[in-house]
Each structure stands twice: as structure tokens, then as C-alpha cells.
Amino acid sequence: MKIENILIEHFPRLKCANFFILFDTNFDDVSSVRVHLRPTEIFVRFENDHSTTIDLQSLAVRIQINSLSLLIAKENLISFRINIASSFREEILPMQSTMNAASAMKRLSLNVEPDTEFSIVCDNCSGPLSKSLHFRRILELPSEQMDSNEWFCHKPEATTCNGQHQPVFSATSLMPAEDDLLFGNYFALIHRTHIQNIHVNSQQRMIHCKRCLSHIGESVGDSTLKFWNGNIKIIRTNVDTPERLFTDSNSLFHNFLVIVDRVSYDYQMLGRQTLKLLFEARSSKGTTFLFIQTMARNLEIYQMDKHTNTTTDRATMTRVDGIKCLFLCEENTDRTLVEFWQKDVNVVSAHISIGMLDATVEHLHLLSKYVPEQFRMNNGFCLSYLSYGINS
Template identity: 20%
Template structure:
């Protein structure tokens, strides 16, 4: 069977399920394909084989309710009307109640204790990036999403001095650490406020607070523990219980959540928010990812691995069991620094009509990015280039589950998912 991926969006409150299918070749080349909707399964039949996707333990599909059928190249999609099982509806309500009370620790504390001794290492080449750090204070660093000077109406403290860590301080934030620059002056290389490993030239982070401190990305670092009279042990800066991309989306939701005086979220069913992600790459160029989170707890059924050819039983029927997970559903768009600067005007007279159109598109992209930066309601978050690239790759891959008709918007945003365990 040519079916490779199945993704089912389940909305019990609307009594519907959207089914997205991805095949390994264009459906225009398929001579025969029949979709059969049963109460507890979907069956896809070809001439000699069939694939049966079990759905009974998640919901009951109503027969003859298939609608909005779309077929496009390697993708197909349609909508089903479903019947909620009483137990399922009760479980969903309990999940929502638990989720409303659950507080995800967005910025996990690093694997470092006050009073311990550590040396910071480059994760790429294991080169020592600091002298021995006597950790007397381990503190969370301000996120930077809000200017702390705004808390004072007149003559507030000079935060460029107050926030500088001492030689015995280990400050941390979301996916970054902040250390005193004197700890690593001989072990790193500086270029235009960017910090690189002196041995392998891996990009580590940037200088901040008038070059008195360094903000280093956690995904570029390791820690060497130095216990007394024992062998050195190398550990990660933090223990990741969830994937970094999922943790990033949870942070976005947490940062944009509006709560009442009791700390309970307002407008619980409204998950829409906008976020501008910024990353600086080793070449000192910046890229931006414009995100619009549409849903944050969308129930999804899917297969995590491609359906294998030749795995049919004696009746030539491939039995498929889907896994249940939650997902963020969002729109995204990638913009480069050149678009931010609106480059290309100097050569406008030399361009033909096609290139002029490209310049016009670049100008509109530059204006879009400018508007997002100036919008006070849009959260701006700086992330490491590694996390930026990982998130973009995951979005690009998951976007392929959707037909192009649903994948792109008129303003060139792309629709995709970030999946996470329930």
C-alpha cells in the first residue's frame, strides 16, 4: 500500500475529525483507491491490498458523513462526523481541569548545586571554556522580554552593573547561562560581541552588559564536575524531560498567558498568540521566525513511523494502530536579516521586471517584520541557532502532512504542527 502517514485531528467538542493522509507517490498515478468509513476504522483499498486504520478506542465515526474531500499530489484529506463516548468526554474534561492546574516549569534549573565546582566545556570539541567555577550562587536571570528599567519611574538602579554575575555566580535562563567574562577570557574568541570556542570556532553566544558578562547557549555547553578525590564527570547543563521545541512552545504560551488575580487563566479556550523568534548564526547574520499559535492542546492521532511496505497479513490487509498525542497547531514564516534591512534598492534600476517583483516582495517582507517588531502585543524571544534550526526543520516536516490547499495562507504563512506527549 502506498499510504505512508496518517494524521487525524480530533475535536470532541465539535464532534468532528479531520483526516490528513500522505502517500509515497502522486494520487493521479493511482489506478484505484477506495476509502471506506466504518464505525471503528478507516479502510483504504487498492486492487490487491488494503490498509485498515483502527479508530474505535478513540471515537466512533458516523458512516456516510465524509465531507470536504481534497486530493492533491501526494496528499488527501477529508472530514468525518464522530460520536463521543461518555467515558471519553469525561476523560477530556478531567484532562482540561488537570491542565489548567498544572504548571510546567518552563525554565528548568541546571544540574549544578551551590557550593560545587565546575568547568564549562564546549559541547563540540570538549575544550575547557572557563577556569574552575566555585558556584556560590545559582540564580535565574531576567528573560529580557521586558525592560527592567520600566519598573522605576525615576533614577532606578544601573542594571548593567547590578546584573553582572560575580566570578562565583552561575546565572541561567531559558536555554542559556550567564557568566562573568573574566572566567573565559583566555579560552574563547570574541568577534563583534559574538563568542566562539577558541579551538573549534563553534558559536557559543554573545557578550552582554557592556562586555562584562557572556550569555552562552546551553545546547553548546557541557559541565565538568570536579568532586574531591574523584574522577571528573561530564554532564549536560540541564536534564531535558521534554524536547526543546516543545519546551519552547510551552514557554511561549506561558509568557503570553493572561491570568486573573487568583492566577487562573482567562479566556481558556482562546489559544491564539503571536511570537517573533530571533536567532543569530555563526556568520553573525540574524534570522527571524514569525509564529502564530492557533491551538495549543489539539488532540491528534498519528503514526510516528512510515507505514512499511510488505507488512500485510494473509488477507493482504495492513493493520495500523495510531498513537494519541497533543499538538500545537500554528502558522509560521521565515524571514532573513536582509529582508529586515530592505536591501536591494541600490540595484533597482538594473533589474528586469521579474527581479523588480522580487524586490517588491522583499520590501513587503521587510515591512511585515518591522510591524511585528513594533507591535507591543507580540512577544519577542531570542533563541539559539541550534534550537531555531531544529524547530524550523520540525515545522517543515510536519507541514507535509497537509495538502498545499490548506498548508499556505495568502500572506505566505505555512500551517504546521509541533507534537508532544500527552
């Protein structure tokens, strides 16, 4: 048997660490597995004397060799807890806080600028969805937690009609004029007159490519269309290769983590402590909700180094960033739970694409396998991690 991956949760203030060791095969044909502790190493030994050493030097801690507890060996997972051999008198805290750099809101960046010429194509079949476009103004929308009444800069210039200035639209609606492109968390709002070769579902108001019928966005009002970044691509003038509208957006799950960072920043600005996230995604089948309850937002997580040489039977650990959380995904769920969360002042809500939600739920389910089944479920919610660095 070989180790597939190792996940370590380190709690410096609690002076303990949780270990989760995944193997490539189950323990069905193995009669015994032994775990031996040393101050900076852990040995996992099987009945055939084959052993693997877990190097803990990257954690910069020494473990208490007589403190192993909660040992569970089931299917292809071994988990246990150990105590750290140190005291609070030995702890050194940094004088300067790095919270400002860590909590800065991540900015969204586009591959187009004002007056850049480009066209929009379907991501699935590359069918054209627009003619050549260029926008005079490209503006970011406020987050869904902000009051849009104060965002007067997004109001287009008034037009003259019979000697009187007439606003093109209500400033509070934040809908784009014909020469505007407004964008939010990996979506763009574009005036209806620019788009062609689409079919709009009259009931759900979903937008589909007329060629391949794939879902590409939603209709917002009578004059505005909303396109999700993962469902379309753009072709810029003098650039033959199609690309995403947003830069650094090849992974839907990575984009989701950026959204989590952004809504967390808004949440911190409001002075709140606990964080619950409610994501909503619409499709032709209905509405799907993703409930996320964060448990540990600044958790020290370590995993087996991807470049570990398995032939030496020695695994080294590397630090990764992540959030420990409980999650629940419900399609067309009972509105009672949704309304209960929406009334909670600690809940931050956001809309995402159905493709992003599906990719996130798949990733959460894969990372939940690190936790033993008896500790994984709680009132229908499943324990997992939000991390781009952990191998799934």
C-alpha cells in the same frame, strides 16, 4: 504501498475530524485508491486489492459513513474530512478542571549547584573554554516579559570600599558578578574573567571557540558572556562524561517546546487569549526571525502508533499533544514586519540560539507535509504543528 504515518485532527465541539494519511511512495503508478468508511474503522484499498484498516477505537467516537468530504489524493498524501455521529446532548464534561496542572510553568533544571566544581568545553571540538569553576549563587533570570526592576534578589551583595557600600552593578541590568551564574531559557550568563580560549567578533559580538571557530555564544556588555546550552558542555569533578548544563536537554526542538510552554504560561498570567510568538536568533551572518501564529492550542491530535505491526495491515491510533500553527522564518528580514509584530500586544518575544531555531524550522517543515499544498500556505506563512510526539 504502505502507510508511513497517519495524522488525525479531532474537533469534539465541531463534531468532525480531519484525516491525513502519508504513504511511503507516490501515487504515480496507482490507477485508483478507494476509501471505505465504517462506524469505527476506515479502509484504504488500492487497485491490487491490497488494503489497510485504520482502527479508530482510541478516539472513542463513531463516524458518519456518508459524511466524507474534501477528499484529496496527491503525491503520497490522502486527506479528507468526516463528521462524528454524536450530538451535544450525549457529551459529558468533567466536573473538575485540569487546567491548573496543564498550565503550570515548566521549571528549568541544571546539572550544577552552588559550589559545584566543573569546567566548560566546546560542544564541537571538546576544547577547554574555562578552568575549574564554582559559583556561590546560581539564579534564574526573569522572563523577557517581566520587569527586571523588581528582581532585587539578583543584585549581588554590596562591597565595602573606603568604608562605603558600593554596588557591583546596576540592579536593573541583571548581570552576574564573578561568583554568580545567571540562567534563562537554555542559556547562561557568566562573568568574562572565567572564560578563555575564545574569539569575540568585534562587530556582531559573537563568541567563537578559538580552536574550531564554532559559534558558542554572545558577548553581553563588557564583562558578561552568554553561552547557549546546545553549544557547550560541562565536565563536573569526578564525572568523566561531558554533559549539558541543563538537564533533559538532548533535543534542541524539545527545548524549544519547553520555551513555548514557559512563555505561554507568562502570557496566560497576563490574561490574554490569542498567542503569537516572535523568536529572534543571532549569528555571524545576521539576525533570523521566526514568526509563529498559534491556531489551535488544545487540539486533539492522533497519529499512527509507532508499534503498529505493519504485517497485519491494521493501523491503531494514539493520542499526542500538539499546537497547530502558522509559521514564517526570515533571515535579515524587512524590519517593517518585525516592528509590526513587536507593537502587537498579543505577541510574546524571546531570544533563542541559532541552532535551536534551525532545528525548529526543520521540524516545522517536516510536519507541514501532512497538510495538502493548497491548504498549507497563507500570505507567506506555512501551516504546521508544534509537537514532539508526532513522527516527522
